Amino acid sequence: MSIELNEKIMSDLSSQLKKKAEEYFDYMVSVRRHLHKNPEVSYKEYDTTEFILNELKQMGIETHRPLETGCIGVIEGKPADRVIALRADIDALAMDEDGEAKHEFKSVRPGAAHCCGHDAHTANMLGAAKILMDLKDHISGKVVLIFQPGEEKLPGGGRLMMESGFLQKQGVQKVFGLHMNPNYEVGKIATKTGPLMARPDEVEIEIYGKGGHAASPHETIDPIVLAAQVITQFQTIVSRNINPTEPAVVTIGKINAGSTYNVIPEKVKMLGTVRTFSRDTAMLIKARMEAILKGVVEGAGGRFDFRFNEGYPAIDNEETCTQKVMETAKELFGEDQLIELDTPIMGGEDFAFYQQEFPGAFYFLGSRSEEADSGWSWHHPKYNIDERAFLTGAALMAGLALKE
Numbered sequence: 001m002s003i004e005l006n007e008k009i010m011s012d013l014s015s016q017l018k019k020k021a022e023e024y025f026d027y028m029v030s031v032r033r034h035l036h037k038n039p040e041v042s043y044k045e046y047d048t049t050e051f052i053l054n055e056l057k058q059m060g061i062e063t064h065r066p067l068e069t070g071c072i073g074v075i076e077g078k079p080a081d082r083v084i085a086l087r088a089d090i091d092a093l094a095m096d097e098d099g100e101a102k103h104e105f106k107s108v109r110p111g112a113a114h115c116c117g118h119d120a121h122t123a124n125m126l127g128a129a130k131i132l133m134d135l136k137d138h139i140s141g142k143v144v145l146i147f148q149p150g151e152e153k154l155p156g157g158g159r160l161m162m163e164s165g166f167l168q169k170q171g172v173q174k175v176f177g178l179h180m181n182p183n184y185e186v187g188k189i190a191t192k193t194g195p196l197m198a199r200p201d202e203v204e205i206e207i208y209g210k211g212g213h214a215a216s217p218h219e220t221i222d223p224i225v226l227a228a229q230v231i232t233q234f235q236t237i238v239s240r241n242i243n244p245t246e247p248a249v250v251t252i253g254k255i256n257a258g259s260t261y262n263v264i265p266e267k268v269k270m271l272g273t274v275r276t277f278s279r280d281t282a283m284l285i286k287a288r289m290e291a292i293l294k295g296v297v298e299g300a301g302g303r304f305d306f307r308f309n310e311g312y313p314a315i316d317n318e319e320t321c322t323q324k325v326m327e328t329a330k331e332l333f334g335e336d337q338l339i340e341l342d343t344p345i346m347g348g349e350d351f352a353f354y355q356q357e358f359p360g361a362f363y364f365l366g367s368r369s370e371e372a373d374s375g376w377s378w379h380h381p382k383y384n385i386d387e388r389a390f391l392t393g394a395a396l397m398a399g400l401a402l403k404e
Contacts, residue, residue, distance in 0.1 A: 088147055121179070189339065202309040210301075212263075312352050
């Protein structure tokens, strides 16, 4: 095949992908708004799973359910030794939402809200599935559509999906995933080769002292004072133990202690997170945290419980897969829509579990605009997306499955 003919075929396919995304735009919006209005938290996505299965079956896509929630669709193309997996997460956050821009489809389920974009990820991939079925003659091999539960909560639905062995039996060779991103204008695509997102570990600490009257602190072992000292010293771990060129974060996000003005409590409970890009660094931080607790708390006559819950691995984008994302994005939308990131971010994502076995790439899809009031951060009660992101997202996702 001549270079000119191949380029014409690629150009024609790019045009079809974009037209199909426009054709199914209203469908994706309706799906997203249905899911947004009816969110389900991690590992409880029963209605969401049934909804997705029904949509896939109506498209004529073979379905599987290797876990209790979440599901997989398999599209068989022309016979070929090629298996591409696409992934979307489906769970909502355990929180309440706010925001006038979403009043027509605001969550009707208290304590559950799609304030991280997973409703949009799911809608986007269902749109991509419709495109792929329309362009099925262009598929070489097999496309595996992963609708994954539990991204927001350990142990991570990605880990459970991998442990099921289903994807390995399908012969997956490469995997691609996306995340809506309010930091970039709607339709922009951002990614990088190598480390992209951090490893998020969780910390639970309980400091036990001796309670008593606030007017007689000499008769107590004040766990609040000990907690304050511990937190302050934790902030020296990164600055004085980690190479300054290596990203790492230690944050205590919750403290719970005491009941009133004049009582020194018996204990303090703290929750926190550690973000790194390697297990070795995470284990160094764990050891330093434990040493600080031992020195401060036991030195004052108290005691402590310390739990370091290992989270997801870091996302590390494989070079050829990342180049495929970049090249496909340029072919479809031009170089101006692609952002090649210089540095990773400290957020975590369980897409990393797929990358431990399959070459893969994760990328961000811009979803910010003033019109949609969608500049709010992930996990904010007012988080929203500009749904025009589907015009880019569905075409790119389908394109990754179609293009060699």
